[in-house]
Amino acid sequence: MFAAATAAIIIAMTLALVRAFAGPSLYDRVLAGNSFGTKTVLLIGLMGFLTGRPDFLDIALLYALINFAATIAILRFFSYRTPKGTPAEPRSAQSGGGEA
Numbered sequence: 422m423f424a425a426a427t428a429a430i431i432i433a434m435t436l437a438l439v440r441a442f443a444g445p446s447l448y449d450r451v452l453a454g455n456s457f458g459t460k461t462v463l464l465i466g467l468m469g470f471l472t473g474r475p476d477f478l479d480i481a482l483l484y485a486l487i488n489f490a491a492t493i494a495i496l497r498f499f500s501y502r503t504p505k506g507t508p509a510e511p512r513s514a515q516s517g518g519g520e521a
Contacts, residue, residue, distance in 0.1 A: 423471055430467065434460045451495055458488030 434457055441453035462485045469477020 423467065427464070427467055427471075430460055430464050434464070447499060451492065451499075454495075455488065455492045458484070458492075462488070 437453045437457040437460060441450050441457065444450040444453055462481045465477055465481040465484060469475060469481065
């Protein structure tokens with residue numbers, strides 16, 4: 422049963438990598454990367470259970486936090502990125518607020 426679960430997680434991770442490399446948009450790639458990270462957390466937890474080492478769960482939780490923070494950082498980075506050739510303006514200047 423656990424071997425089947427491990428195989429299913431590895432197949433799902435492979436499909437997530439395919440989507441990450443072939444994704445038509447940036448958000449598809451970010452979602453695939455986040456999905457790959459989530460499946461990695463599942464795989465680490467499953468391996469910790471199979472080997473009888475409960476400290477793997479701590480590693481899996483740490484990896485989940487890093488995965489979440491990295492996803493938010495990547496999305497924030499791409500939301501503030503401007504096209505080439507245009508001057509970068511602060512976010513508050515674009516919304517119309519601020520000093521005149």
